[in-house]
Amino acid sequence: METRLMAEGRTTVIHRGAFTVAWWTAGLVMLAAGYWGLPLIQSDQFENHFFGLFYYSILAGIVLFWALPSEQRFENGLFERRFVLLGLLVLWKKSTPLSAFTEIHYEQDPNLFRNDTVWVMVSGSDDNGERFAFANFSATAANIEKAKAIAAALSLATGLPINVPEDDGQ
Known part of the structure; x- marks a missing residue:
């Protein structure tokens, strides 16, 4: 307040x-989650690309709520x-x-x-x-x-x- x-x-x-500690912490966790999911989209297997698309679409929705x-x-x-x-x-x-x-x-x-x-x-x-x-x-x-x-x-x-x-x- x-x-x-x-x-x-x-x-x-x-x-x-x-701008609270919890807000910044959540942002850092989402950044780490984005980095953690990189092997899914960098893989040569189609199945991993499908799961990567699903993973990043969910992460994008979470980031949208965090950013507003x-x-x-x-x-x-x-x-x-x-x-x-x-x-x-x-x-x-x-x-x-x-x-x-x-x-x-x-x-x-x-x-x-x-x-x-x-x-x-x-x-x-x-x-x-x-x-x-x-x-x-x-x-x-x-x-x-x-x-x-x-x-x-x-x-x-x-x-x-x-x-x-x-x-x-x-």
Whole structure:
């Protein structure tokens, strides 16, 4: 999460997937996977070329998802979700004005095979109102603190109250 204090008291809060250690590590793993598959396409056997084509087409799809990380931000009274090529060039964005929202809150989704997921949500006045997922993390103690820090920064920047769920003793 990144928070910037802009001129005239405006604050920008950004949550992005690019340029984190995990993002760079995933890029290096994909590069290594590309190198590892070279014997398939450099072989003289037709069967290896077929499997190489299959291997590299799957790898290309994975690289496409890696190269288009999402970014959520609040700036100048607008919430934005953007997809940016390699974290630098904006390809698509959707903006929603702050006036569509009334509170910031957490949601926790149970998962069967790993830690639960904690979401920092910004939502409108009723159950059918506008909702904006600002960030999500696996529900470890450190990540829950990150979610709380993002919610606090958003509350400070937007003036929206944080609706904290009651602790049920877990």
